[in-house]
Amino acid sequence: MKYNLTALFAGLLFGAGLTISTMVDPAIVLAFLDIFGAWNPTLIFVMVGGIAVYLPGYYFLVKPRQVTLNGGEFHVPQKNSIDKPLIIGSSLFGMGWGLSGICPGPGLTNLSGGLPAIWIFVLCMLIGMLVASKFK
Amino acid sequence: MESIYLQAFVGGLLIGAAALILMLFNGRIAGISGITHGAITSLATENWWRWLFLVGLIVAPVITALFGYGLPTSIPVDLELLAIAGLIVGFGTHYGSGCTSGHGICGIGRLSKRSIVATCTFMLSAIVTVAIVNHVIG
Numbered sequence: 001m002k003y004n005l006t007a008l009f010a011g012l013l014f015g016a017g018l019t020i021s022t023m024v025d026p027a028i029v030l031a032f033l034d035i036f037g038a039w040n041p042t043l044i045f046v047m048v049g050g051i052a053v054y055l056p057g058y059y060f061l062v063k064p065r066q067v068t069l070n071g072g073e074f075h076v077p078q079k080n081s082i083d084k085p086l087i088i089g090s091s092l093f094g095m096g097w098g099l100s101g102i103c104p105g106p107g108l109t110n111l112s113g114g115l116p117a118i119w120i121f122v123l124c125m126l127i128g129m130l131v132a133s134k135f136k
Numbered sequence: 137m138e139s140i141y142l143q144a145f146v147g148g149l150l151i152g153a154a155a156l157i158l159m160l161f162n163g164r165i166a167g168i169s170g171i172t173h174g175a176i177t178s179l180a181t182e183n184w185w186r187w188l189f190l191v192g193l194i195v196a197p198v199i200t201a202l203f204g205y206g207l208p209t210s211i212p213v214d215l216e217l218l219a220i221a222g223l224i225v226g227f228g229t230h231y232g233s234g235c236t237s238g239h240g241i242c243g244i245g246r247l248s249k250r251s252i253v254a255t256c257t258f259m260l261s262a263i264v265t266v267a268i269v270n271h272v273i274g
Binding site: 002003004005006007008009010011012013014015016017018019020021022023024025026027030033034035036037041042043044045046047048049050051052053054055057058061062065068069070072073074075076077079080081082085086087088089090091092093094095096097098099100101102103104105107108109110111112113115116117118120121122123124125126127128129130131132133135136 | 140141142143144145146147148149150151152153154155156157158159160161162163164165166168169172173176177184185186188189190191192193194195196197198199200205206207208209210211212213215217218219220221222223224225226227228229230231232233235236237239240241242244245246247248249250253254255257258259260261262263264265266267269270271
């Protein structure tokens, strides 16, 4: 129960952060990626803000602990090798992000706005994920 | 500093705090693509946290709108292109084990070599894509 409520709260906070940071607006994302055009640096501040909390939080609060605050285990990826799927997948993701200005979080957070364009994007994204799991 | 930069930074702090809470309390990486794929492939009770995280993510703008922070009202990309982009984003994030959140915030925050490489790769790929669309084709 506590576990699920924590997840709900974290989701709410994450979505609020995406919305307040303007990361939910594809026009701003595309302008951020357009470094050879009218570059808009706004989203640098989102990433800096996110890492500014997560990095020290991870090293000072998470790493010294053996169990989570809800008494469970930590699920941290152990894989350390740079493999083909990582590079190919990330390259493709970047291409799709550059074409649309939408990555998975902002896509989902935009659903409540009701724009058909977003619903089409998210539906296709889910199909893409399921197709990818056949290749992994 | 321009106020939009400050607003973006504060939004980023909230994102970082949300991701840290999910790790500290539940031991989970706040990677949206990973959580989404995990959610749609199972309705088992041990998977409910993923669905609830996504519910929170989707409902959040309804709450922030009360404070004047809303969603965009138009998307500057054609529907056909959005559909193709959606497929590529879905495929790429799952095949590459993460997106802007899982690799870009959580992975870099853990100084994971894989995530640093992944983030540089998708940033570069996105910048090149936009450059081609805007300045070569456009």
